[in-house]
Amino acid sequence: MPFSRTTALEYLRRAHQQSRLAHAYLITGPPGSGKQLLAADLASLVNGTPATDVFSAKAREIFVARPESKSRRIVIEQIRDLEHALQMRAVNARRKVAIIPDADRLQPQAANAFLKTLEEPPKDSLLLLLSALPEALPETILSRCIAIPLALNGQLQSNDEEEKLAKLLQEASRQKSWTIQFAYRLAQEFQRLLRAVREEVKRETEEALKRETTR
Template sequence: MPFTADEAFNLLQSAYANNRLAHAYLITGPAGSGKRELANRLCALLLKEKITDLKHSDIHVIEPESKSRRILIEQMRELERNLHMRSLLGGHKIGVIVDADRLQPNAANAFLKTLEEPPGQSSLLLLSSLPDQLLETILSRCLDIPLRPVEARQATPLQTKLLHALQAHAQQERPGLVEAFRLVREFQTLLGEARETIQADADAALKAEEQHYKQTSEAGKWLEEREDYYKALIESRYVAARHSLLETMEQWWADALRQQAAQPAGELTSTLDQPTFAADTATLGTRHSTTTLLRKSDAFETLRQHLANPGVQEQLALECAFLRAFGE
């Protein structure tokens, strides 16, 4: 269950008071949930002094820096060296990995030993908006702290289109396989729109940079590096857009479960992820059993795991998930 940043910190504070803090935490949540702020507060607790934006001689922050916006193995090795060295102030040492989902595979694998056998008096904090992109071996070695935004977020245009498609599906009396395939096609169309928009924005940004740097002597080499950078940026933003749409799917079925548990039915709008569509999720809560709703929700949790595997074909994985969730 996701926490607010304040709720999470209170739990961590209690664990600290009882000497039960874990050595590695994975702080997850969307933009606006306070991941970095929570990490800063936990660092201040461990170091016993006021900290501002993770700035401290015993806090070692790693972020994507390469042209491909990835975290490289050299950065992880530097972090390991710093953690094995003696604290400058004779106390705790903390490694913070921002956007941990951007770890290159070899960097992630090299990091596993540190996760398994952390140096004395050290802690590791991993921050990520896309935890499903992390290796399972990393996920299993960290204690997860899922955060939720303090304020409700406005749905993006793509999320709004998806919600209306889900609404239309819910309003059908007996939707079957044909309707399930229609819904997955609409979802794939939305993904296509997302990629086109991201590609267009990246092309425009690269073109603007070309105009500025085309007269330099290193223009050829520079252009190749920037093309690599934008290629990685496009893929990263596409994965984030897909993640937001899958999150909407999970919220849809979670709301149906909440509606089913509400007494009287349909009067739970204040705690719904999508209150505008309360009547539709209430219908689903009445139509399906709890077991069925859990199975439908699980279809998208399984889909996330499958899509984290680079060998999985996206289209096939989507079709299988939608058939599980919507093939009545």
């Protein structure tokens, strides 16, 4: 169930205020859903760089790895450079931020190299992966990130369900280690929310059909 960008940022802002941000987030959504805008807002929140400068040369302690090779893939050399930068000591108490737009374009070797960073994140770092095709990412990477799904305007779920999902993700971010019981409850809650959204879509579709037949 996708968030609006505004709701997602509010959830992340609360987690930051409570010192409960996860070390890695996977921001997903179709083109135009605001993945880079949310990443810029979050990077600005923890790093202090203005959001408008996050993806520019003005940004400090923010490192971006984009597809740049002829094959439009993110290669292992880029990930090694990013990892080296994250190991450097941050200045002025800034939090270091790594952003990987189009993370689904990671070469297999690059993905394996970045997995080590996800497993042992450098101190005072935040890792942000962005993707419109998260299913193309290895399961080992997906399982180590908190997913933040975004929706295009006009394709959002109801505010009640959105708030429930926000609370669920916030609770997940507080867990230092997941027990089997917690993982099962999390899966059950996601399934319940998904059923609720499906029922709402079904109801709206039936109402639309009724209106059509009565014309």
